[in-house]
Amino acid sequence: MKLFTRLAAVALTATILSAPAGPAAAAGSAADQRVPACSVVWFDLGDTLIDTSDRDHLRYMPGALRYLRQLHHTGVPVGIITNVPPSWGTTDAERAAATMKYISASWSEAEPFVWEYFGDRILTPRGTEEYKPAPVLFQRGVEKSGGCRAVFEGENPDEVTAASAAGMRGYQIGRRDQPAYLPLYRVLLPFLDQ
Template identity: 50%
Template sequence: MKRPVRLSLALGAALVSTVLCATAGAAVPAHENGGAARGSAGRVGVERACPVVYFDLGETLVHTADDGGTSYHPGAAAYLRSLRERHIKVGLLTNVPPSWGATDAERAARLRTEVDATWRGSAPFAWKDFGDRILTPRTEAERKPAPVLWQRAKDVSRGCRLVYQAETAEETDVAASLGYLAYQVDRPHRPAYLPVGLIELLGHRPR
């Protein structure tokens, strides 16, 4: 009885790999590599636009338990570490009350205070990885799934390819409609997060 299940999982993994690789190829327009001829397999002769990976916060990177305590979502700490090791920038697009501050920086500081106050994880949340790339609603009308936060991130991207990862299809659909490579996390028979190697293919600048 176990053999069909294993075969199904193997076929599902192969299909995901094929789809993701095809998406990566389509996600890098020809103008971003200057139309330069490719060298040996897997190498490109020019720099391509850098990737920036934006996330939702709750139940994407952070899990809230029934008692209100917060900790990393399963696999999130290791995933952020992998992105950090490859020098891939990350950001947050997250709904918080607009009354938490007059600027993104003020609202982000309040968000950090709120999360840290309930944190139960063995390691602290990696706030410093996100720098000033924590975008929050300035008004109730800007709350996701309104497209405003994704558009604001695009406006400051300086041509970088943008990725968005969240737990709901509603949000990933909006992100995809705005040109992001969007990925819904924690789907059955798929990697919990978008594979880091694929993100590098979007144009990580050579080191």
């Protein structure tokens, strides 16, 4: 049965990727209006994409770069929702730039972190009261997903629960009983989660 589900997911991927995404898809059937044909995948940063166990030698978490490349090459937008000191800037862009500088200073991989995949989708707290698992950053992620289904992947169960409560599809990484990251077919075919 699992093989059939995966084969069906692969077969339907081309149809979904060629369908109108986001608000344009809303003119379709009632089923189309319940589940958007597009997804935006948001990530926590530390210990989800970046291994912070040695803060002087930061590197990708196992499988993170491969997964990000899969999402990128499939056309799935990705974003980051991360707790950084609000004092690192007055805007998300300034705090994102400070985060990139901080990580670059201790990066130990041969290839740099793929910041270009995220564009302006890096959300940071404007004040300490917005630190995850507070709902504010997750709500901003849903709004910034432009009508597409918002997915949040992180290692902290409290943050995953808060993301789900804010309207995202939460996925806890690092659990032994499931894949490291949300399987790509479940990102592309969100109705399989229903």
